[in-house]
Ligand SMILES: Nc1ncnc2c1ncn2[C@@H]1O[C@H](COP(=O)(O)OS(=O)(=O)O)[C@@H](OP(=O)(O)O)[C@H]1O
Ligand SMILES: [Mg+2]
Ligand SMILES: [Mg+2]
């Protein structure tokens with residue numbers, strides 16, 4: 001079979017063929033949820049007194065398997081794999097496949113009776129006549145991925161199971177109970193370009209983020225500041241994870257010993273570097289550069305896709321992340337919940353442009369003031385001041 005080279009941010013598709021699933025015997029997700037519901041716990045526990053170790057292990061497994069699926073697709077990416085959703089944003093077989101894998105793994109590993117998932121994708125387009133072929137491909141990918149883990153080897157999912165797994169992400173979330181929050185591929189544009197993307201999974205308990213897992217298959221294990229994309233020896237593939245009150249850890253996606261990570265302790269903004277969206281349509285680059293100038297930041301912006309920015313910042317690759325969407329854009333909780341906890345547990349601060357902490361308890365949207373800013377505790381006061389001044393200048397120039 002032909003192979004693909006993914007190097008220096010470009011993808012060369014050489015084949016349209018993906019391997020067939022090893023197993024074809026269908027297992028209904030319904031029967032799966034019945035058997036798992038018998039294990040459901042009836043005792044609600046409060047966020048502050050809980051350990052989330054079991055959920056964390058399940059989330060790491062789910063995100064790592066989803067990353068495996070995404071890596072396979074990114075290596076073989078075809079234009080035909082990229083569809084446009086009704087809001088014109090791209091979606092690929094990997095976005096759907098990743099969402100299905102995470103949903104199935106979480107339900108298999110944990111109590112499925114109380115399972116609630118707030119996730120980006122839904123199966124609407126896949127249920128249409130023209131979505132049939134794509135659905136077939138997603139089902140094969142999902143089954144191949146699950147079969148690659150020995151625990152799930154013998155029970156392939158049917159098309160209906162895959163559709164149901166994707167649609168389990170329709171929860172509205174909210175302030176009570178536990179809700180998983182998933183972006184199956186954050187940075188789909190980066191994914192399609194062959195650049196950075198992340199599988200971002202968080203758990204909310206009573207409206208607060210208590211777990212955050214970020215799988216970043218293309219992020220170098222060493223700092224992005226010293227990253228050399230020409231170096232074939234350079235290792236990539238990071239898994240960041242955080243549990244409330246327990247710090248943030250990073251390991252390689254192929255399973256190295258985890259190391260505890262911290263945001264930078266820099267206190268001079270002149271020495272800081274800052275991250276922003278790769279896509280200018282997603283964040284006002286002019287505004288970020290005006291803020292950076294006020295702070296005296298000398299380094300040029302580091303533009304990378306997705307919540308990989310939160311991961312990179314949590315280990316001190318850069319000191320500041322600025323995100324100012326164009327007017328009218330409403331942020332979604334899955335674009336920030338996991339990244340928020342990864343940074344907060346590494347000692348960083350994430351707020352809106354007015355200094356308010358992010359509120360994930362209000363449903364699928366994040367309602368906030370103007371934008372999102374992220375840095376360490378020492379730099380935050382100066383950053384807030386620069387943000388306020390730049391926003392005032394911007395509004396008085398309109
Ligand atoms: N107009 C607009 N403004 C702001 N943000 C938008 C906009 N459109 C999309 N999105 C969301 O941006 C997510 C990608 O995150 P980033 O901006 O960090 O990455 S990127 O550099 O743009 O690729 C991206 O996440 P994914 O859809 O999961 O890729 C979107 O949720
Ligand atoms: Mg999207
Ligand atoms: Mg996203």
Ligand SMILES: [Mg+2]
Pocket residue numbers: 095120183184185186187188
């Ligand atoms: Mg996405």
